Ligand SMILES: [Fe+2]
């Protein structure tokens with residue numbers, strides 16, 4: 645099933661998140677050295693600042709409030725918010741961690757990020773697409789676009805303009 649256009653910007657960022665999780669997993673498998681961990685820590689910090697902070701805000705301030713009460717259970721939304729806080733905390737701990745303690749934290753962060761994205765893609769987004777009326781979904785999509793567009797006020801360009809590849813099937817997650 646294709647992702648609804650309203651959710652494509654967030655799904656597109658999910659692809660970036662999954663790519664980071666894979667980079668951490670494969671990177672540490674091939675080279676579990678302090679140098680590699682330092683390199684990966686800096687990638688996590690960049691990704692957090694450039695994308696994840698804004699992504700979490702868009703979900704918590706626009707998407708989640710709009711879908712609360714329309715799902716079979718709001719428990720999933722509470723779980724996802726708790727995971728956002730956990731990832732923020734892990735990112736802070738990573739930045740402050742002594743060299744020897746970075747690898748387990750990186751693994752924990754990558755696994756949580758990947759698990760979180762899969763819950764959103766396979767369960768939340770799926771249910772949102774099925775339950776929200778098309779008009780509500782389309783208004784929600786416009787608000788998400790508007791919110792994420794503010795991330796790049798200079799170029800005005802949207803990351804999901806990059807390619808039609810974003811319209812990939814849910815089964816790829
Ligand atoms: Fe999220």
Ligand SMILES: [Fe+2]
Pocket residue numbers: 654658699703761764
């Ligand atoms: Fe997300």
